[in-house]
Amino acid sequence: MLYLKKYFTEGLIQFTILLSLIGVRVDVDTYLSNQLPPLREIILGPSSAYTQTQFHNLRNTLDGNGIHPKSVDLDQFFTTRRLLNQVRQLDRIFVPSTELNTWLVHRDSETVVSTSSQSSPSITLDNGGGLEDANNPDATPAMRGGSGTPESTYNLNEADSSLGAVAPEGNQEPSSRDGNDDLTKEDIDLIDILWRQDIDLGAGREVFNYSNRQKESEEEKPHPQENKDGNEEQERWRNGVNLQGAQPVDGETGESIPEQLPGLGSQTSLSLQECLRLLEATFPFGEESEFPAPVVTPEIVSNDGVPSTSQSLPLAPQLPPAEPQLDLEQQWQDIMAIMELQAMEVNITSPHSNSSSDIDSSGTTESNTGGNFGLPTHSTPVNQDVSLHQASLPSCSQDFPQIFNPQLDSTSNAPRTTMPRLASSNSSNINSTFGATNLTGIFLPPHINSSSTNITSTPILPDPFSNLLEESMLDEISLLDLAMEEGFSQAQASQLEDELDSDSGLSLDSSHSPASPSSSETSCSSAASSSSTSATFSEEGAVGYSTDSEVATVETEEGAVGGYQPGYSKLCRMSYQDPSQFHGLPQLDSISHNHTYNLPLSSAFAEHPELPISVGKKTVRDKHNKLQPPQDLLDKHSSRDERRARAMKIPFSNEKIINLPVEEFNELLAKHHLSEGQLALIRDIRRRGKNKMAAQNCRKRKLDTIINLEQGVQDLRRDKSRLLKEKMEFIRSIRQMKQKMQSLYQEVFTQLRDEEGRPYPPSEYSLQYSADGSVLIMPRGVTTAEQNRKPEKKQKDKKK
DNA sequence: AGGACATGTCATGCG
DNA sequence: ACCGCATGACATGTC
Numbered sequence: 001m002l003y004l005k006k007y008f009t010e011g012l013i014q015f016t017i018l019l020s021l022i023g024v025r026v027d028v029d030t031y032l033s034n035q036l037p038p039l040r041e042i043i044l045g046p047s048s049a050y051t052q053t054q055f056h057n058l059r060n061t062l063d064g065n066g067i068h069p070k071s072v073d074l075d076q077f078f079t080t081r082r083l084l085n086q087v088r089q090l091d092r093i094f095v096p097s098t099e100l101n102t103w104l105v106h107r108d109s110e111t112v113v114s115t116s117s118q119s120s121p122s123i124t125l126d127n128g129g130g131l132e133d134a135n136n137p138d139a140t141p142a143m144r145g146g147s148g149t150p151e152s153t154y155n156l157n158e159a160d161s162s163l164g165a166v167a168p169e170g171n172q173e174p175s176s177r178d179g180n181d182d183l184t185k186e187d188i189d190l191i192d193i194l195w196r197q198d199i200d201l202g203a204g205r206e207v208f209n210y211s212n213r214q215k216e217s218e219e220e221k222p223h224p225q226e227n228k229d230g231n232e233e234q235e236r237w238r239n240g241v242n243l244q245g246a247q248p249v250d251g252e253t254g255e256s257i258p259e260q261l262p263g264l265g266s267q268t269s270l271s272l273q274e275c276l277r278l279l280e281a282t283f284p285f286g287e288e289s290e291f292p293a294p295v296v297t298p299e300i301v302s303n304d305g306v307p308s309t310s311q312s313l314p315l316a317p318q319l320p321p322a323e324p325q326l327d328l329e330q331q332w333q334d335i336m337a338i339m340e341l342q343a344m345e346v347n348i349t350s351p352h353s354n355s356s357s358d359i360d361s362s363g364t365t366e367s368n369t370g371g372n373f374g375l376p377t378h379s380t381p382v383n384q385d386v387s388l389h390q391a392s393l394p395s396c397s398q399d400f401p402q403i404f405n406p407q408l409d410s411t412s413n414a415p416r417t418t419m420p421r422l423a424s425s426n427s428s429n430i431n432s433t434f435g436a437t438n439l440t441g442i443f444l445p446p447h448i449n450s451s452s453t454n455i456t457s458t459p460i461l462p463d464p465f466s467n468l469l470e471e472s473m474l475d476e477i478s479l480l481d482l483a484m485e486e487g488f489s490q491a492q493a494s495q496l497e498d499e500l501d502s503d504s505g506l507s508l509d510s511s512h513s514p515a516s517p518s519s520s521e522t523s524c525s526s527a528a529s530s531s532s533t534s535a536t537f538s539e540e541g542a543v544g545y546s547t548d549s550e551v552a553t554v555e556t557e558e559g560a561v562g563g564y565q566p567g568y569s570k571l572c573r574m575s576y577q578d579p580s581q582f583h584g585l586p587q588l589d590s591i592s593h594n595h596t597y598n599l600p601l602s603s604a605f606a607e608h609p610e611l612p613i614s615v616g617k618k619t620v621r622d623k624h625n626k627l628q629p630p631q632d633l634l635d636k637h638s639s640r641d642e643r644r645a646r647a648m649k650i651p652f653s654n655e656k657i658i659n660l661p662v663e664e665f666n667e668l669l670a671k672h673h674l675s676e677g678q679l680a681l682i683r684d685i686r687r688r689g690k691n692k693m694a695a696q697n698c699r700k701r702k703l704d705t706i707i708n709l710e711q712g713v714q715d716l717r718r719d720k721s722r723l724l725k726e727k728m729e730f731i732r733s734i735r736q737m738k739q740k741m742q743s744l745y746q747e748v749f750t751q752l753r754d755e756e757g758r759p760y761p762p763s764e765y766s767l768q769y770s771a772d773g774s775v776l777i778m779p780r781g782v783t784t785a786e787q788n789r790k791p792e793k794k795q796k797d798k799k800k
Numbered sequence: 801a802g803g804a805c806a807t808g809t810c811a812t813g814c815g
Numbered sequence: 816a817c818c819g820c821a822t823g824a825c826a827t828g829t830c
Contacts, residue, residue: 639808662818690819692808698822699807 641685648678650685657682658689752777 642654650657651672660668665686669679749767752760760777768778 688809691810691821694820695808695822697820701821 641681641688644681645685648681650674650678650682654685654689657685658693 639654645654645657651674652668656668657665669682674682745767749762749765750759752765754760764779765777766780768776770776
C-alpha cells in the first residue's frame with residue numbers, strides 16, 4: 001500500500017489534476033463489499049481472480065496494493081498502472097490474492113462522464129424502479145458500469161466519448177449530458193491517450209472498450225459515440241437513440257433491430273433493465289469493460305414495429321445442450337490466455353491468477369452491493385426507461401448478448417435474426433466473447449427451451465436457471481473444485497514435505513548412525529589398543545565382543561549416546577579381558593553390544609539377554625552363568641568368530657580387527673607374524689564384523705522408514721478428511737447460490753409485463769438465453785431452434 | 801515343536 | 816582392484 005501510494009501520488013497527481021481539469025471523474029464503487037462469498041469461492045475459487053474486471057482488478061489485487069476503490073480515480077489509476085507495473089517488476093513481489101476485488105465504477109451524474117455513478121439503482125428490484133431507472137441517468141450508467149471493474153471505468157471513459165456512458169444520460173438527463181458536452185475534443189483525445197497508455201501496459205484496449213474500439217477503427221465516423229465525436233453522440237442521445245443502437249439500426253453495434261416482438265407489450269413496464277439488473281445482480285457479469293459482457297438485449301419490438309424495450313428478451317437460438325459447456329471451456333481458455341498475457345506484464349505467472357481472471361462473473365459478483373451480483377453496468381447506457389415503447393435497449397444489447405451468449409458474438413448475429421431479440425449484440429470483439437463466457441456458463445441453460453412444466457409461478461427455479469446452475473455452473477464449480485483440490489494437494493504436499501523433513505530421521509539417521517560408531521570406534525580404539533596390549537589372549541582367547549556383556553555400564557556412563565556404537569563397547573571391553581575383573585568393576589558391566597540402535601538403554605538390554613545387567617531373564621541367565629567357570633562363560637557367550645580367534649590364537653581382539661582403520665589394521669597385521677590361516681580368519685572376522693554393523697544400521701533404517709511412512713499415512717488421512725470437509729462446504733455454498741438464482745429468476749419473471757401490462761404466466765412463458773447472449777421471453781414448448789427460425793412466430797405467441 | 805523375533809552371515813552391488 | 820557400505824536373503828539363536 002504504502003509504497004504504491006508513493007508511486008501513485010507523485011506520478012498520478014499530475015493525472016489527477018489533468019483529469020480534474022477535464023472534468024472527468026470516476027468513482028469506483030465498492031463492488032467488492034458485497035460479494036457472495038460462496039459464489040466467489042466456488043466459482044472463482046479461492047485463488048482465482050475470476051472476475052471479468054479481473055484484468056484490471058487482477059492487477060490491482062495482485063499488486064496487493066490497496067487502492068481504495070472509491071478513492072481512486074480510475075483514469076489515473078489506469079494511467080498509473082504503468083508505474084505499478086514497473087514497481088512490480090522491481091519488487092517482483094507476486095502476491096497471489098485469492099480474493100478478487102471487483103470495482104463497480106460509478107460516475108457521478110455530475111461528472112462529465114456521468115456514467116451511472118450508482119450501482120445501487122441498477123440493483124433495485126422495484127418494478128417502478130425500472131422506469132425510474134430509465135429516467136434516472138444514474139441507473140443507466142450503473143448498468144453499464146455494472147461490471148464494476150476498474151476496466152469498467154475504462155469503459156466508462158470510452159463510453160463517455162464513444163458509447164453508452166454519455167448516451168443514456170443524454171436521453172434522459174440533460175444534466176449528465178451536459179457533463180458530456182463539457183468534454184471537448186481535446187479532452188476526449190486526452191482520455192484516449194490515457195487509454196492507450198493502459199493498453200501499452202498490456203491491457204488491450206479492446207479490453208476496455210470491447211466493441212467501441214473496433215467500431216472506431218471500422219466505423220469511426222458513423223458513430224458519434226466514439227471518443228472523437230462527442231457532439232454526435234450527444235445529438236444522437238438527444239434524439240433518443242441509444243448508444244447501442246437501440247434504434248432499429250445501430251451502427252455501432254451493427255445490430256439492426258429489425259426484429260421486434262410485436263406481441264410483447266409496449267408496456268412491459270418492468271423495464272428489461274430491471275430484469276437485467278436482477279439477472280445481473282444474480283450473476284455478476286460486470287466485466288464488460290474487459291470482456292464485453294454479453295449484453296442481454298431486452299429489446300422487444302412492439303407490434304407497431306416500434307421497438308418495445310422492456311421485455312427485450314430476444315429469443316435465443318437454441319443451443320445444443322452440450323455447446324454451452326464447450327463454449328465455456330473455450331472461452332475460459334481464451335480468457336486464460338488473455339489473462340496470462342496481462343499477467344506476464346504484471347509478472348503474474350501463477351496459475352491462480354489465470355484462474356482468477358477466468359471468470360468475468362466473479363468480478364461482477366463482488367461488485368454488487370447488498371449481495372447483488374455486479375451487473376455489467378457499462379452496457380447499461382441503454383435507456384433505463386427501456387419501456388415497451390422504446391424499441392431497443394441499446395446498452396443492454398451489448399452487454400447482455402455477450403453475457404448470455406457463450407458463443408461468439410460475431411457469429412451470433414445470424415442466429416439473432418431469426419430470433420426476436422430485442423437487441424443484437426454487435427460486438428464481434430473478442431472481449432464480448434469473453435464476457436459471454438462466464439455468463440453463458442452461468443446463464444445459458446444447456447437447453448434453451450425448457451419444458452413449460454418447470455416454470456411456475458412458484459419460486460421454483462425456472463428451467464433455464466436451474467439448468468444453468470446445475471450444469472454449467474456446477475461444471476465450472478467442479479472444475480474449480482478440482483483446481484482447488486490441486487491447490488490443496490500441493491499445499492498439503494508441501495506441508496507434508498515439511499513435516500516429513502522434520503520427522504524424517506531416515507536420511508539423518510542413516511548418515512548419523514553410521515558415523516557415530518566410527519567416531520566412537522576411533523576414539524575407543526586408541527585407548528583399547530593401549531590397554532589391550534597387556535591382555536593375555538592365550539588365556540582368555542580373543543575376547544568375543546558379544547561375550548563381554550559385563551562392560552555395559554561403562555559405555556553408558558561414558559556417554560555412549562543412544563546411537564549404535566558396537567565398536568565402542570567392543571573396544572572398551574578389550575581392556576577388561578579378564579572375566580574375573582568384571583565383578584570388581586561394576587561400572588563396566590553395562591558395556592556390551594548395543595544393538596538397540598537408537599533405542600534407550602533399557603530396551604537395548606532387553607534385546608541382549610546375555611548382558612548381565614539386563615533385567616529379568618538376563619539376571620536369571622546371569623545367575624546361571626555364575627555357576628559356570630569364567631572360561632566357559634566366555635566361550636559360551638563369545639561369538640563364533642571370537643571362539644575361532646581364540647582357537648587360532650589371534651594376538652589381538654576382534655574389536656581391533658573389526659574397528660581399526662585399514663591402515664592401522666594393516667600395520668597391526670604387519671607387526672605380528674601370522675600364519676595364513678590366522679590372516680584369513682582375521683580378515684573374515686573383520687568382514688563379518690563390519691557387515692554385522694552394517695546390517696544393524698540397515699535394519700534401523702528400515703524401521704525408521706516404516707515409521708516415517710506410517711506418519712505420512714496419518715498425515716494424508718488428516719488432509720483427506722479436511723478436504724472432504726471443505727468440499728462439503730462448497731457444495732453447501734452452491735446450493736445456496738442455486739436458491740438465490742431461483743428467487744431472482746422468479747422475481748425478474750414476475751416483473752415482466754406484456755404490452756397490455758399483464759404479467760406473463762410462468763406456466764406459459766419462460767426466460768430463455770440464446771446463444772448470442774440475448775435473453776428472451778419465450779412461450780414454453782417452443783424450441784430455441786424454432787425461435788431462431790421463426791422469431792416472429794414466437795412473438796405472436798407471446799402476444800397471445 | 802513351531803512360530804515370531806532378533807541377530808548374524810553371506811552374496812551382491814554400488815560408490 | 817580394493818575397501819567400505821547397503822541390502823536382500825538366509826541362517827541361527829532365543830523366547
